Structures are given as C-alpha cells and as structure tokens.
Amino acid sequence: MKEKNKYAFLTSTQMILVYVIIAFSLVVGFRQPAFFSPATIITICRTGIFTMCFALCEMVVILSGGIDVSFPAIGCVAMYVPMYIVNRVYKIDSAFFAFAVAIIIGLLFGLLNGFLVSVLELPPLIATLATSSVASGGVVTLLGTREFTNLPSSLQAIYNTNLITYTAPDSGFTYPLNVLILVPVVAALLVSWVLRKTMLGRGLYAIGGDKNAARVAGFNVRKLQFIAYVFSGVFTGIAAMIYNILMHSATTSALMGDEMITIAACVIGGVRITGGHGTVLGTFLGVLLITLVQNNLNMLGIPTSWQRFVVGIVILLGTILTSWQAKRSMNAGRA
Amino acid sequence: MTNDIFLKLKGIQKSFGGVHALKGVDLEIRKGEIHCLAGENGCGKSTLIKAISGVHEIDGGEIEIEGEKVEKMRPIDAINRGIQVIYQDFAVFPNLTVAENIALNGEVKNKARLVDWKEVHRTAEEAMNQVGAKLDPDIQLERLPVAGKQMVAICRAIINDAKLLILDEPTTALNEKEVENLWKVVRSLKEKGIAIMIVNHKLDEIYEIADRLTILRNGSFVSTGLISEYDTARFTKDMTGHDVTSAKYAPEESGEEIFRVEGLSLSGRFTDVSFSMNRGDILGITGLLGSGRGEIGEALFGITPVESGRIYLNGKEIQIKSVNDAIKNQIGYVPEDRLTQGLFMQRSILDNVVVSSIRKYFHGVKLDDNQMEEAADHWIKELSIATPSAKPAVRNLSGGNAQKVVISKWLNTDPRLFILNGPTVGVDIGAKSEIHQILRGLAQKGIGIIIISDDLPELLTNCNKIIIMRDGRIGEVTDNTIERIEL
Numbered sequence: 001m002k003e004k005n006k007y008a009f010l011t012s013t014q015m016i017l018v019y020v021i022i023a024f025s026l027v028v029g030f031r032q033p034a035f036f037s038p039a040t041i042i043t044i045c046r047t048g049i050f051t052m053c054f055a056l057c058e059m060v061v062i063l064s065g066g067i068d069v070s071f072p073a074i075g076c077v078a079m080y081v082p083m084y085i086v087n088r089v090y091k092i093d094s095a096f097f098a099f100a101v102a103i104i105i106g107l108l109f110g111l112l113n114g115f116l117v118s119v120l121e122l123p124p125l126i127a128t129l130a131t132s133s134v135a136s137g138g139v140v141t142l143l144g145t146r147e148f149t150n151l152p153s154s155l156q157a158i159y160n161t162n163l164i165t166y167t168a169p170d171s172g173f174t175y176p177l178n179v180l181i182l183v184p185v186v187a188a189l190l191v192s193w194v195l196r197k198t199m200l201g202r203g204l205y206a207i208g209g210d211k212n213a214a215r216v217a218g219f220n221v222r223k224l225q226f227i228a229y230v231f232s233g234v235f236t237g238i239a240a241m242i243y244n245i246l247m248h249s250a251t252t253s254a255l256m257g258d259e260m261i262t263i264a265a266c267v268i269g270g271v272r273i274t275g276g277h278g279t280v281l282g283t284f285l286g287v288l289l290i291t292l293v294q295n296n297l298n299m300l301g302i303p304t305s306w307q308r309f310v311v312g313i314v315i316l317l318g319t320i321l322t323s324w325q326a327k328r329s330m331n332a333g334r335a
Numbered sequence: 336m337t338n339d340i341f342l343k344l345k346g347i348q349k350s351f352g353g354v355h356a357l358k359g360v361d362l363e364i365r366k367g368e369i370h371c372l373a374g375e376n377g378c379g380k381s382t383l384i385k386a387i388s389g390v391h392e393i394d395g396g397e398i399e400i401e402g403e404k405v406e407k408m409r410p411i412d413a414i415n416r417g418i419q420v421i422y423q424d425f426a427v428f429p430n431l432t433v434a435e436n437i438a439l440n441g442e443v444k445n446k447a448r449l450v451d452w453k454e455v456h457r458t459a460e461e462a463m464n465q466v467g468a469k470l471d472p473d474i475q476l477e478r479l480p481v482a483g484k485q486m487v488a489i490c491r492a493i494i495n496d497a498k499l500l501i502l503d504e505p506t507t508a509l510n511e512k513e514v515e516n517l518w519k520v521v522r523s524l525k526e527k528g529i530a531i532m533i534v535n536h537k538l539d540e541i542y543e544i545a546d547r548l549t550i551l552r553n554g555s556f557v558s559t560g561l562i563s564e565y566d567t568a569r570f571t572k573d574m575t576g577h578d579v580t581s582a583k584y585a586p587e588e589s590g591e592e593i594f595r596v597e598g599l600s601l602s603g604r605f606t607d608v609s610f611s612m613n614r615g616d617i618l619g620i621t622g623l624l625g626s627g628r629g630e631i632g633e634a635l636f637g638i639t640p641v642e643s644g645r646i647y648l649n650g651k652e653i654q655i656k657s658v659n660d661a662i663k664n665q666i667g668y669v670p671e672d673r674l675t676q677g678l679f680m681q682r683s684i685l686d687n688v689v690v691s692s693i694r695k696y697f698h699g700v701k702l703d704d705n706q707m708e709e710a711a712d713h714w715i716k717e718l719s720i721a722t723p724s725a726k727p728a729v730r731n732l733s734g735g736n737a738q739k740v741v742i743s744k745w746l747n748t749d750p751r752l753f754i755l756n757g758p759t760v761g762v763d764i765g766a767k768s769e770i771h772q773i774l775r776g777l778a779q780k781g782i783g784i785i786i787i788s789d790d791l792p793e794l795l796t797n798c799n800k801i802i803i804m805r806d807g808r809i810g811e812v813t814d815n816t817i818e819r820i821e822l
Binding site: 196197198199200201202203205206208209210212213214216217218219272275276277329 | 424425426427428429430431435439440442443444447448449450475477478
C-alpha cells in the first residue's frame with residue numbers, strides 16, 4: 001500500500017511538472033550559465049506576480065465548476081478608471097483611493113458575473129464573455145482609449161519599495177524585487193488554507209464536483225458560485241492595480257488576451273476544466289513553468305517570433321498530461 | 336405488534352397537474368425488516384419514495400412514523416426521524432475522497448465553518464466499520480467502481496442514525512458479485528435493527544433478499560405480503576395486471592447456417608472463440624463481468640475489432656475492422672449503456688429511428704421527410720412504442736420504450752445480424768416480455784439474434800443456444816433445456 005502511494009505521488013501531475021521545470025532549467029542553464037543566478041529568480045518573480053494573481057482568480061472559478069474569461073477586461077477597467085480620475089478629473093494622490101476604486105470596480109463586475117451564472121443560470125463562458133464585452137466596450141465608449149504612464153507619487157512610492165535588491169557582481173546591474181510580490185504570496189497561502197480547511201473551500205470543490213449532490217448535501221450552491229465570481233472580480237481589481245504600478249501603464253487593452261495563458265497555467269497545474277479538481281500548489285507550478293518558458297526561450301536561442309508557438313506547444317503538452325492523468329484516475333475505478 | 340411498525344402509510348395520494356401519480360397507496364414497514372417495493376416503471380414508486388422522504392408534499396392520506404402521525408413532512412423532518420434515501424445517482428462527489436464524502440453532509444448540517452480532518456476520518460472509519468465496507472478513505476470517489484460509490488452512499492446515510500434506509504433500484508449497475516456483497520451489507524444493517532426498503536423489479540433478487548413485498552401498479556396499491564406468499568405467476572400478474580407467458584423459445588431446426596465465427600481472439604479480452612448459428616436461432620452469451628462476454632459483442636460490431644479469426648455471414652467470409660465495416664455488412668448492435676451510447680436523448684423518436692440509416696432518405700442533397708416519418712410511424716406501430724407521435728424527445732420515454740427505439744433504429748437498417756448487450760437492463764417486466772417477443776419474431780424472419788446478458792433467466796427463456804464465457808474462453812455451450820446456469 002505504501003509503495004503504491006509513493007508511486008502515485010511520484011507520478012502525480014505536480015511532480016511531473018516539477019521534473020519538467022527542473023529539466024527545462026537545466027537545459028537553459030547548460031546553454032547559458034548566467035541562468036543560474038539569483039537574478040533569474042527575481043526576474044521570474046517579477047513577471048509572475050500578476051500571472052499568479054490572475055491564475056488564483058481563475059482557479060477558484062474553475063474549481064467551482066465555472067470559467068471566467070472576463071478578468072482581463074475587468075482588470076483593464078479597474079486600473080484605467082482610477083488612473084483616468086486621477087489624471088483627468090480630480091487629482092487625488094492616494095494609493096488607498098486607487099486600490100479602493102479598483103476593488104469596487106472588480107466587485108461590481110464580479111457581482112454581475114455571479115448574478116448571470118448563479119441566478120440566471122447562464123453558461124459561465126457566455127456570461128463572462130458578455131461581461132468582458134460590456135466592461136471593455138463600456139469603458140472605451142465612456143472614457144476613450146488613452147494611456148496613462150505617470151503614477152501619482154503615492155503609487156510611485158510603492159513602486160520604489162523593494163523587498164530586496166540583488167546587484168550582479170560582474171555587470172553591476174541591479175535586480176530589485178518589489179514588495180508587491182507579497183500580494184500573490186499571501187493570497188496563495190490564504191486561498192490554499194480556505195480551500196483545504198474551511199467548509200467554504202470544501203463547498204467550492206463540492207459544487208465543482210456535482211452541483212446536484214452539493215444541493216442535496218445542504219450546500220448553498222448559488223451563494224458559493226457567487227463567492228467564486230466575486231472573489232475573482234475583487235482580486236482581479238487588486239492585481240490590475242499592481243500591474244499598473246509595476247508597468248507604469250494603464251490602458252483599456254493591456255491585459256486583453258491574458259485569459260488563455262492564465263487558464264492554460266491552471267490546467268497545466270492540474271486544475272480540471274470541468275471543475276472540482278485543482279490545488280494552489282499545482283497552479284503555482286503551472287504559472288512557474290509558463291513564466292519560465294516565456295522568459296527564457298531567447299536564452300535557448302529560439303527567436304522571439306517562435307515564442308508564441310513554443311508556449312502553445314507547452315500548453316498543449318501540459319493539457320494532454322492533465323487529461324491523461326484524469327483518464328488514468330477514472331480508469332482505475334473500472335479495474 | 337404495532338410497536339414493531341416503523342412507518343405506516345394510509346391512502347397516500349399525490350397528483351401532478353391533474354395526473355394522479357399516487358391514488359391511495361398503503362404501505363407498512365416494520366423495524367428491522369427488508370421490504371421490497373416492486374412495480375413497473377411509472378407505477379409511482381419514485382413518487383412514493385419522494386413522499387416518504389418529504390420531497391413531495393402529499394395531497395391526501397396519512398403518514399405515521401413509530402405510531403405517531405406526521406402532519407407535514409419536509410425533507411429535514413424525514414432526515415430527523417431517521418429516514419435516509421439513496422437514489423440511483425447516489426448524489427456523491429466524484430472529486431472528493433471517500434472519507435470526505437461520508438462525513439461532509441454531517442458537517443454541513445452542523446453548520447461547521449472549519450473542516451476537522453481528523454474528525455472526518457474518524458466518522459468515516461466508524462461508518463465503514465458499521466457497514467463492513469473496506470475502502471481506502473483517502474481515495475477519490477471517481478476511482479471507485481459503481482459498487483464502491485454505493486457503499487460510500489450507504490455509509491453516509493447511516494451516520495445520521497438512520498432507522499429506515501430506502502434504496503432506489505440499487506442493483507441496476509452492479510454485477511452478480513457486487514450484488515451479493517450489497518445483500519450482505521443490507522442484512523447486517525437489518526440485524527442492527529434498521530428497516531430497509533428496496534425498490535426493485537427483478538424477481539430473483541427480491542426472492543433472495545426480501546422479507547416482505549409490496550406491489551404497486553399505475554399509482555395504486557395492489558398487494559402486500561410475505562415473500563413466501565408470492566410465486567412467479569402471482570408476482571408477474573400483480574405487477575403487470577395480466578398473465579405473462581414465459582414459454583421457452585424453441586425454434587424449428589432449419590439446418591441453414593447464417594452466421595459462424597472461427598477462432599476469434601483479441602489479446603487480453605478473449606481467446607479462440609468459435610460458434611455458429613442457424614436460421615431462427617437466438618444465441619445467448621453470458622459469463623461474469625470481465626469474462627469476455629461484452630467484448631465479443633463489441634468486437635463483432637467493430638468497436639474493438641478482433642486480432643485474428645474468421646467471420647462468416649450467410650456463408651460469405653467478411654472482415655470487420657471498424658464499425659463502418661459492421662454496418663456495411665448489415666450488423667446491428669445495441670450497447671449495454673443505451674442512454675449514453677445508443678440514443679440521442681434530447682432528439683425526437685423520429686431522429687433516433689433514422690439516424691443509422693439516414694443515407695436511405697437522401698434524394699440528391701435533400702432528405703425525404705415524408706419517408707422518414709413513415710419509417711418512424713411504422714416502427715412505433717410495429718413495436719408498440721407508447722407515444723402519441725414520433726415527435727417527443729426520447730428522454731421522455733420510459734426505459735422499455737427507449738429500448739424499443741434503439742431496436743427500431745437498427746431494424747430500420749435491415750440487419751442480417753443483430754447483437755444486443757443487456758437488452759432489458761432497466762426495463763420493466765411488461766416491456767421486457769414485449770421486447771423478447773419482438774426478438775423472437777425477428778429470429779423467425781431469419782435475422783441472427785445474439786443476446787449478451789447476465790440475466791440468466793432471460794437467456795434460459797429466450798435463447799435456444801447459450802454460450803458461457805469463462806476467463807476469455809468459451810467455458811460451456813448448452814441449449815435452454817437446463818434449469819440453471821452456473822457461471
């Protein structure tokens with residue numbers, strides 16, 4: 001029995017991801033010894049910050065049996081509107097204000113998604129597609145398409161706050177790690193705890209596994225679906241503001257198209273698209289692998305024009321692995 | 336005596352929009368007895384269960400639990416009084432572990448906020464000990480076979496101090512061994528004083544497990560009594576309202592061979608299978624699950640083609656490498672799981688009838704609607720499918736009628752060989768005998784009929800030749816004059 005458990009652990013999706021990540025790192029490091037440097041870790045962390053935030057949102061929604069393709073649009077609105085207000089309407093130099101507006105916008109669209117999916121019982125893909133269109137079309141119509149590249153000093157202060165700064169000994173380049181990395185870290189720990197240790201978390205798994213069984217068991221299915229979408233909306237708002245701070249750019253289209261890579265990161269990490277399966281750790285590994293591949297292909301001498309193609313292949317292989325694991329798991333029941 | 340009665344129903348009535356689903360049903364369940372509730376599909380069994388469990392509010396009649404009249408029964412009242420129902424879908428979570436599935440409902444009821452995993456394991460362990468189930472508490476439910484999921488559902492039901500456990504058609508998806516195990520569990524629960532009501536319409540199973548029996552027909556109470564008071568004739572008469580003949584099928588010897596296979600093999604499934612059938616024969620293939628019985632059917636229909644061996648249809652050797660080959664050679668196949676494999680449940684009867692023979696109705700690029708309607712109407716009449724027209728979606732039909740639609744779909748392709756895997760699974764006794772009559776008629780017309788089934792009485796009555804598979808090989812070949820089949 002113990003042997004079997006050990007085997008199951010060593011061939012689990014998460015462990016296979018770990019092997020792939022190690023193998024990829026070794027290959028890159030072999031070609032470019034510079035890869036093995038603290039600088040790489042800091043770069044990965046920096047680019048992974050918002051991908052991880054968005055992946056957490058997506059994971060919670062997919063777990064509950066839904067899907068959310070509206071977060072890029074919601075995120076764009078959530079960072080564009082406060083920056084528009086600050087720049088064009090009334091100069092309020094307050095980080096609290098910026099985040100509050102972003103969160104409220106995320107909350108409102110999250111409520112809309114929750115209403116469409118749980119009360120009107122629309123298919124989540126269609127509902128969130130509609131929300132996406134409403135959000136991004138609405139903001140463009142009402143507020144136009146500008147780009148705000150100046151941060152108010154309060155946000156700039158956050159940008160300037162670094163957790164650690166690594167200076168490469170030979171080149172003298174500095175690699176700062178922004179304090180905002182703590183947001184996805186804390187959020188990941190929190191979400192992980194909620195999913196494993198609270199009835200709210202188990203309820204999300206339950207409705208993702210079988211809505212009807214969850215209803216019979218006494219779970220409030222609608223409420224749980226609502227919570228998933230509202231969490232996604234609110235946290236998307238926060239993540240979008242982080243994007244704005246780190247990138248010094250708020251536009252109405254900056255995040256558009258991110259939904260695919262985010263969903264892919266989740267699925268590679270073992271989140272089953274049909275709901276009910278997935279962990280924070282798996283999602284983290286999925287994000288790590290995709291970020292790693294995106295950032296380091298040039299180190300392997302693969303031209304930039306090929307990067308999308310290669311990322312696509314990684315996604316494809318990752319998804320095949322997950323679905324193969326799922327099939328293996330179900331077939332075990334028949335034997 | 337009255338102290339022994341746990342549940343008493345008197346003249347229960349329930350109607351849905353003018354349709355009387357229950358027209359005054361009486362039922363008495365005693366403590367620690369195993370009581371079977373039998374009746375054909377649509378007789379009101381499910382409605383009655385839902386009345387007892389408080390899902391449906393009754394329109395008339397009385398419910399008494401332990402001698403106390405219950406004024407209004409809501410689901411929560413039923414649970415608080417110890418009534419637990421296990422429906423056919425079990426309502427379990429495929430993505431959660433065994434332990435969690437068992438304990439979760441209790442935690443929700445206690446309005447717990449945090450999950451105490453130690454407590455979850457303890458509860459699950461205790462329930463499994465009581466039931467005598469041996470399952471790995473940390474395995475996800477989707478990895479368990481149906482029987483395992485059922486055990487989990489039973490464990491979950493009894494942790495809430497169940498006094499009456501209602502099982503809705505618990506044996507439908509189980510093989511013989513699993514059924515035996517289920518009965519063992521049911522008996523041990525009975526010894527603990529729990530009353531058990533089983534909805535079932537398989538006579539042999541009822542004989543094996545039940546103490547008493549109640550039969551419903553068309554929403555009315557027909558009879559109740561000790562199991563010893565029922566013989567096959569009374570049982571079928573009470574179920575269907577008329578006598579059902581069950582004369583054994585004995586065709587005249589034609590001596591004209593229509594189908595023969597030699598040395599069929601598929602590694603890991605079956606080895607060296609040879610048999611032949613004459614015009615008029617109905618061939619039965621049986622065996623335990625995994626003996627190769629179902630795999631032969633799938634191989635002959637090209638789903639998982641054989642690796643070696645020869646197949647002759649009407650004297651000509653044919654190759655079956657794919658489903659297409661099988662269809663070209665006019666072979667029809669009714670899969671075991673017709674709901675997912677044999678029918679488009681959302682589509683109309685008409686669509687389902689013509690789907691496998693759609694080419695016949697193409698004139699140029701246009702489909703001939705009139706011809707298709709004629710075909711559908713023809714089969715509805717021929718097989719007496721109970722429906723006002725060919726328009727309704729198949730999912731609105733009962734199991735027996737849905738099965739007739741699958742059969743007409745293949746008959747519409749003019750098959751020369753017709754393979755049916757579990758043709759009457761989930762079909763009630765009246766429709767079952769109708770389907771058997773249809774198959775006999777087809778065999779007489781010269782169509783080769785192969786029935787694959789684990790329903791041994793069904794084979795003994797309807798097949799004049801029976802093959803028993805053991806471990807992928809033909810174990811025994813017999814005619815139907817024997818009394819019992821040993822697997």
